[in-house]
Every structure is written in C-alpha cells, then in structure tokens.
Amino acid sequence: MAIDQGKIQRLWTEQDEERLISTVTRAKMQAMDSGVTAIACVQIRFTREFDWIDSFEQNQLNVDFQVLWHDADQPFGHMLAVGTTVSQMWQDATVLDDIRSYWSSVNKQLVGEDATHVQFFCELAFDPRAPRDDVWSMWPSGLFTLPHLLFRDDEHGTTLLMTVAVTHEIDVQSEVELLSREVQMLCEKKGFKSRVKEAEDRVKVVNPTLTSTDRLVFQRAVADVSEKITQGKFAKVVLARRVVLQRKQSFSMGTALRDLQMRYRSGVLFAVMWKNQIFMGATPERLVQSTNGHIQIDCLAGTTIRGQDEQADRELARNLLESSKDRNEHAHVLNGIVQDVQDIVRNLTFPEIPVIRQLANVQHLYTPVSGDISHESTVLDLVLRLHPTPAVAGLPKRAAMQEIRSQEGMDRGFYAGPLGFMDVKGDGAFNVALRCALIDDQQAVLFAGAGIVSDSNPLAEFAETKWKLLPMQTALEQE
Ligand SMILES: C=C(O[C@@H]1C=C(C(=O)O)C=C[C@H]1O)C(=O)O
Incomplete structure (x- = not known):
C-alpha cells in the first residue's frame, strides 16, 4: 500500500x-x-x-x-x-x-x-x-x-x-x-x-465516606499494634486506611493531574491507566534510582505538618528533628534499608543525622542513601530486596506484613508498592506509590498510612493519615 x-x-x-x-x-x-x-x-x-x-x-x-x-x-x-x-x-x-x-x-x-x-x-x-x-x-x-x-x-x-x-x-x-x-x-x-467544562461536572464532591477502616477501627488498630510493639512482638508496623470519594460525574483526570503538578513541585507525579481505571498520585518517596550503576535510595520516615508561616514551619521541623519517637522510627527504616542492600551495594554512604524534607502539606525526616552496584546487578534487584521497606511495612518485615494483613482488612493493591521503569542495561528509577488514589469513573479510593511504634498516639496517627490524604483529596475536588 x-x-x-x-x-x-x-x-x-x-x-x-x-x-x-x-x-x-x-x-x-x-x-x-x-x-x-x-x-x-x-x-x-x-x-x-x-x-x-x-x-x-x-x-x-x-x-x-x-x-x-x-x-x-x-x-x-x-x-x-x-x-x-x-x-x-x-x-x-x-x-x-x-x-x-x-x-x-x-x-x-x-x-x-x-x-x-x-x-x-x-x-x-x-x-x-x-x-x-x-x-x-x-x-x-x-x-x-x-x-x-x-x-x-x-x-x-x-x-x-x-x-x-x-x-x-x-x-x-x-x-x-x-x-x-x-x-x-x-x-x-x-x-x-x-x-471542556460541562455544567453537570460542577457538582460538588459528595462528602468523603470512610469505608473499610473508619476512624475508630483505625485508632483501635494503632493502640493494639503499639501494645504489641511494647511487648516486643515487632519494632514497627505501618498501618494504612482507605477513603472513598464519590462524585455524580466522572472525575476529571486532567484537572486533578494539573493541580498536583502545580502544588507538588518535588517528587514524582504518576498516573497509570489500566483498562478503564487510573491509579495516580504524587509521591515524595524514591525507592531506588540507578544511573550507570550509581544508586540513590530515599529513607523517608517521621512526619509532621506544615506551619502557617516560615517561623511555625521551622518550629515544627525542629520538634520533628528532636522527637525521639520520630527519630527512632526513622532509624528503624534506615537500618532496615542498609541491611537489605549492603551485600550488593558498595560505598554505601549516608549522613548521620536526617534532614527535613518539606512538601506542600507535610514535612518528613529524610536521609539520602547512596552507593554503587556492579553491572551484574540491576535496579530491579534492589527493588526486590528493598520492597517493602520498613517505611511502608515495618520491622521485622515478615511479621509486620502478617500484622498488616490481619489488622487492615483491606487490599492495599498498588498503594505502597514499587512503581517505575528500567532500561536495557538495568538502570532505572522506582518510587513508592504513596499519596495516591485509584480512580474508576465516578469513584476514587484514596490510601494513606502511618508508621506505628511503641509510643504512637492513635489520635495523632489518624491525623497523620488525614494530612497524607489531603493532596489527592484536594486535587480530586477541583472543579
Ligand atoms: C505510609 C505512608 O508514608 C510513609 C510513612 C511515613 C511516616 O510514617 O512518617 C513517612 C513517609 C512514608 O514513608 C503514606 O504516605 O501512606
């Protein structure tokens, strides 16, 4: 032809x-x-x-x-x-x-x-x-x-x-x-x-309905898990919940993505379309990136909110850096990461003290970890070793995963899973799919979790999941 x-x-x-x-x-x-x-x-x-x-x-x-x-x-x-x-x-x-x-x-x-x-x-x-x-x-x-x-x-x-x-x-x-x-x-x-904005699309989002894990159920799970941690059953468990948003018209993907892109000027904005559903989010957490065998891993754990102004921001950040609860939680994650990769990563380097990573809605404790892998190893080998990190599962891993299965009573699906790409040499980048939602036409299911340690407060952990849900919720509520 x-x-x-x-x-x-x-x-x-x-x-x-x-x-x-x-x-x-x-x-x-x-x-x-x-x-x-x-x-x-x-x-x-x-x-x-x-x-x-x-x-x-x-x-x-x-x-x-x-x-x-x-x-x-x-x-x-x-x-x-x-x-x-x-x-x-x-x-x-x-x-x-x-x-x-x-x-x-x-x-x-x-x-x-x-x-x-x-x-x-x-x-x-x-x-x-x-x-x-x-x-x-x-x-x-x-x-x-x-x-x-x-x-x-x-x-x-x-x-x-x-x-x-x-x-x-x-x-x-x-x-x-x-x-x-x-x-x-x-x-x-x-x-x-x-x-193109149709008049019907301006229908307000119906109040978020909490399903699967409502406030009390989540708080009870936090209390239960933190009691078990005190008894020495685990060092840390990350508990998550989901929230369902219903709308009278289909969600506008373009509007939501543009809103996230505008507000979240660091990290990765992602959207995966599979059949007629879309899994999307704006995640601050890089699981691992490999460039010519040089690797970078984010250790991100320990969270507080943003302040109303610069001074309040600084105060909150200082409290986070001085909080022994958050520093312990962070140290667990860092140790877990180092243990998981040390046999295949050379020149493993990280600063002794975490720094603050500021996002539009929250601040986290952050330690950048770097090193080198030989060319027999690929970014995927590191993904398989690292996932699930103690930042999204807990420690020890296997026991924490079992506890998550029995406490959460829901399927996390791709939330908190590795998401990324890899080239023919084995270099690439994977992020942890956080601050995300699964969209199916008029329904959006949002996910967020928080790391539980022995001195976790159920009310504070619930509030933390609310802050983490906010980016997606706001983006999806845009007209
Ligand atoms: C589990 C989530 O976030 C993780 C848990 C954190 C924490 O407990 O402080 C911080 C960043 C992430 O590693 C989430 O966003 O859903």
Missing part, C-alpha cells in the same frame, strides 16, 4: 522513514531466522506541540495501558507511555522471581540501534501474596510492560521511541504506514476534553 508522503513528512523526516523501514525489515529477518517475534525499535524527534497531561487524558489511540510520569526533581522528567508492545502480568507471589528473566528474554528480541533507548515500565502490588479485593479486582499483582510509544523530554524537546512486534509474516510497508497513522491520530487533538 502506498504511504501518504505528505502526512509522514510532517511527522518525521525522510531519514527517520528510512530507519523505520530498514529496522522493521531487519526485525522481520531476525524473526524469520529465529522463529521468535522480534521487536523493532526506532526513536525520532517529535516536533509537534505536545501536552503530556492532555495526551494522557484524551487517550486518542484508545489503548488499555498508559503511563504518565513527571519527576519534578529531574531537569527533563516527563514521560508518556502509550499502549503495549509486549507485557507480562503476574497474579501471585512468583512475580518477584519472574520479572528479571522476562526482562532479559525481551531484551534479546530487540532490534535496531535505538534499542539502547528502550524503557520498560513496572508496577508491583504492595503484597503480591494478598488476594486482590473488589477495589483492585481489575489489576494483576505485577505488571511489566514494554510500551508501544514512549514520549520523553530532553534539552532539545521531545523524543518518541516506537517499538513494534514483528513476525516473519508482516508486510513492512503496511506496518510503517500503521505507525504513521497512529502517530498522526495522536496529533489530532479533539477539543481537549480536559478544558
């Missing part, structure tokens, strides 16, 4: 077109020789006007899977993944062992110079062993995806990495034409849904 040259030339250059044709042809030959599907990878410079949030919200290609990612602490932190070339899903605990082998088998299928730019996205449930409940019934326990189209920003603008699964039977020209049509469709912005 003839390609409409006029259209293609406006999307990519003639050289891009040649690279596309030759890479898909090479992939077809590899598929013929090996008998296994090959994956053609081509990256181009994307010169069209592009709005990350609008593109995510519009989902012009009507795909089942999208990821929006914005790391506010990186100079070029935007990414948008659209659709799936290949993916693997896990429904149970085997997920942790299988991802690595899946990743290396897909790596062998990649064809083209731009294969080095490939990036996989990975989402893991907090507790893959726990059965998924009604709220999370659509989601697997683990999801590892090579996106079909991946937009990223850099100092020159936007790049688009395209990956295509190629069998020995495909027709190269039609495959390239199909790609061109898809990219063309993405450029046709149909009226920016997010900016």
Whole structure:
C-alpha cells in the first residue's frame, strides 16, 4: 500500500522513514531466522506541540495501558507511555522471581540501534501474596510492560521511541504506514476534553465516606499494634486506611493531574491507566534510582505538618528533628534499608543525622542513601530486596506484613508498592506509590498510612493519615 508522503513528512523526516523501514525489515529477518517475534525499535524527534497531561487524558489511540510520569526533581522528567508492545502480568507471589528473566528474554528480541533507548515500565502490588479485593479486582499483582510509544523530554524537546512486534509474516510497508497513522491520530487533538467544562461536572464532591477502616477501627488498630510493639512482638508496623470519594460525574483526570503538578513541585507525579481505571498520585518517596550503576535510595520516615508561616514551619521541623519517637522510627527504616542492600551495594554512604524534607502539606525526616552496584546487578534487584521497606511495612518485615494483613482488612493493591521503569542495561528509577488514589469513573479510593511504634498516639496517627490524604483529596475536588 502506498504511504501518504505528505502526512509522514510532517511527522518525521525522510531519514527517520528510512530507519523505520530498514529496522522493521531487519526485525522481520531476525524473526524469520529465529522463529521468535522480534521487536523493532526506532526513536525520532517529535516536533509537534505536545501536552503530556492532555495526551494522557484524551487517550486518542484508545489503548488499555498508559503511563504518565513527571519527576519534578529531574531537569527533563516527563514521560508518556502509550499502549503495549509486549507485557507480562503476574497474579501471585512468583512475580518477584519472574520479572528479571522476562526482562532479559525481551531484551534479546530487540532490534535496531535505538534499542539502547528502550524503557520498560513496572508496577508491583504492595503484597503480591494478598488476594486482590473488589477495589483492585481489575489489576494483576505485577505488571511489566514494554510500551508501544514512549514520549520523553530532553534539552532539545521531545523524543518518541516506537517499538513494534514483528513476525516473519508482516508486510513492512503496511506496518510503517500503521505507525504513521497512529502517530498522526495522536496529533489530532479533539477539543481537549480536559478544558471542556460541562455544567453537570460542577457538582460538588459528595462528602468523603470512610469505608473499610473508619476512624475508630483505625485508632483501635494503632493502640493494639503499639501494645504489641511494647511487648516486643515487632519494632514497627505501618498501618494504612482507605477513603472513598464519590462524585455524580466522572472525575476529571486532567484537572486533578494539573493541580498536583502545580502544588507538588518535588517528587514524582504518576498516573497509570489500566483498562478503564487510573491509579495516580504524587509521591515524595524514591525507592531506588540507578544511573550507570550509581544508586540513590530515599529513607523517608517521621512526619509532621506544615506551619502557617516560615517561623511555625521551622518550629515544627525542629520538634520533628528532636522527637525521639520520630527519630527512632526513622532509624528503624534506615537500618532496615542498609541491611537489605549492603551485600550488593558498595560505598554505601549516608549522613548521620536526617534532614527535613518539606512538601506542600507535610514535612518528613529524610536521609539520602547512596552507593554503587556492579553491572551484574540491576535496579530491579534492589527493588526486590528493598520492597517493602520498613517505611511502608515495618520491622521485622515478615511479621509486620502478617500484622498488616490481619489488622487492615483491606487490599492495599498498588498503594505502597514499587512503581517505575528500567532500561536495557538495568538502570532505572522506582518510587513508592504513596499519596495516591485509584480512580474508576465516578469513584476514587484514596490510601494513606502511618508508621506505628511503641509510643504512637492513635489520635495523632489518624491525623497523620488525614494530612497524607489531603493532596489527592484536594486535587480530586477541583472543579
Ligand atoms: C505510609 C505512608 O508514608 C510513609 C510513612 C511515613 C511516616 O510514617 O512518617 C513517612 C513517609 C512514608 O514513608 C503514606 O504516605 O501512606
């Protein structure tokens, strides 16, 4: 079939077109020789006007899977993944062992110079062993995806990495034409849904209804757990709860994402679309990032609110730094992290005293941990060792996880799970999915937790979960 040259030339250059044709042809030959599907990878410079949030919200290609990612602490932190070339899903605990082998088998299928730019996205449930409940019934326990189209920003603008699964039977020209049509469709912005405000959409959010773990149930669980900690059963347990928001109209994703982006100028803004649900949030906690084998881990535990002014802020921060309860809680998390990674991380370095990390709504105790891994290890190896950190589960890990299962009576799903990406070398970044919500049309389920130690006060811990729920709640209440 003839390609409409006029259209293609406006999307990519003639050289891009040649690279596309030759890479898909090479992939077809590899598929013929090996008998296994090959994956053609081509990256181009994307010169069209592009709005990350609008593109995510519009989902012009009507795909089942999208990821929006914005790391506010990186100079070029935007990414948008659209659709799936290949993916693997896990429904149970085997997920942790299988991802690595899946990743290396897909790596062998990649064809083209731009294969080095490939990036996989990975989402893991907090507790893959726990059965998924009604709220999370659509989601697997683990999801590892090579996106079909991946937009990223850099100092020159936007790049688009395209990956295509190629069998020995495909027709190269039609495959390239199909790609061109898809990219063309993405450029046709149909009226920016997010900016169109219908009158009915102005209906106020119905009062948040507390479900599953209401105030008293949560406070009783805190008292019970902190008693058990005093008896020496654990050192720390993190208890979480969820809140359901109902709206008479669908939630406006674009509005909520823009609000979070504006208010939370550090950490990672994320949104994962899976079928017709969206898991989104603005998390301050990096689980681990690896750049050329140099790793950085956030130890974030110990929380207080923000003050009305600078002086009140400073006072609250000083109290947090001087609180033995919070410093102990923080030390447990730091020790847990060090123990989990010390056998594969060299030059492990961290300051002796935590600093304050200030967010729009709360302040945390923060210790940055860094070191190096050898090239046999990947960021995923660290994720699997670190997760769940004592910041979201407790210590000792196994006992804390059991206590969480019996006390919370809910499925955390992807809340507090690792969420991130990894490249072909094994570098990448994973965050802990906190300050987040699962959106299903007119319903949003929000999650937040707090670390419980022996001297935890149930009222204070409940209040802490309220502060942590606030970013998502405010974003979702925007008109
Ligand atoms: C569990 C959450 O946050 C974690 C718990 C913290 C704490 O107990 O002080 C602080 C930051 C996070 O590591 C949450 O936001 O839901």
